[in-house]
Amino acid sequence: MEPRKVTFPHMGEYWIGFKALAERMGCEVVVPPRMTVQTLELGTRHSPEFVCVPFKYNLGNFIEAIELGANTIIQAVGGCRFGYYAEVQAAILKDLGYDVKFIRLDAGRNPLDMVRGFRDKMGTNKSFRDVKDAFFFAARLGLAIDEIQDFARKNLGFQVTPGQIERIETKYLARLAAATNIREVDAIRQEAKAELGSVALDRPENPLRVAILGELYLVLEPFSNYDIGRQLALRGIEVHQPLTITEMINHSIKGFKHVDELIAHSGGWVDHHLGAHGTESVSLSYTLMKEGFDGVIHLKPFGCMPEVNAMSAMQKLSREYTFPILFISYDSQTAETGVNTRIEAFCDMLEMRKKGVVSA
Ligand code: SF4
Structure with a gap:
């Protein structure tokens, strides 16, 4: 039998964790090449026209990974x-x-069932404990990636020496990709935090704070959203992204309790689960507005039905509280220039609002 050579969807820097997980199953891994315009063209050419992007x-x-073996x-x-x-x-x-061969990774209702199911589908001779440890290791890599990138999003626009945070980020992501055990990952994480913490920053007392919400893939894969998190950060905005792999893992451990909490904290703006991350979009918009954020980008x-459902409540909330929310819809024809223009206009409006020049 031909040896198994595994690939998976690209999603930001999380390929580091996915690769580690597959390798610990004893598989050779073909990391899908970084996304390019050609990746989207290839996918679009062979997909049903109206399927989500x-x-x-x-x-x-x-297709690109299969061509690589x-x-x-x-x-x-x-x-x-x-x-x-x-x-x-x-x-x-x-x-x-x-x-x-396709292997479906089904999160199900219980993370341990997912581990068990994954082990069976992979047909590996690894023990349940080995597979569980592999998930833990991948999750810890995800946590390290999330912490490094969270710092970058919140501080990129304020660094005194341009490019310093990006260099630190690149260096530690490369070290994480080569890490072999959890202890090493934790040590890298601490070193990264210490080095990032020593970067000279020139932060205004009260910078604009904007959160990015919405559909999981678009939020987590910067190529697919034209890297708007970085664009906003470089304009001197403190960017928050509540959706991360670490948050997703925490939510799946909580199961339905997580959705109940979101509904309970939504101020009545959502009273049932909207599917995927639609409930998050509504509930977090309300919470962030209450916390004094300057705006949300959705x-x-x-x-995408879950997010379409979320939008009507978010639009109403935005009107009722005069809370700026920019809605951006993507498909394979979406032009980067159009998105950039809307983001620029949104940021200008937030700045004027902060200075008291406009009220909405
Ligand atoms: S959340 Fe929306 S975009 Fe993502 S898979 Fe579901 S329907 Fe498609």
């Missing part, structure tokens, strides 16, 4: 259209003549 990015990733694809599943990504992508790749793939 993360599907197209994933498909482009898979991958023969097994790990694809997560979820409660919306994400639930049938794997089946439809498998059928498309088969029609294109690619002979690959990212949504064209046709």
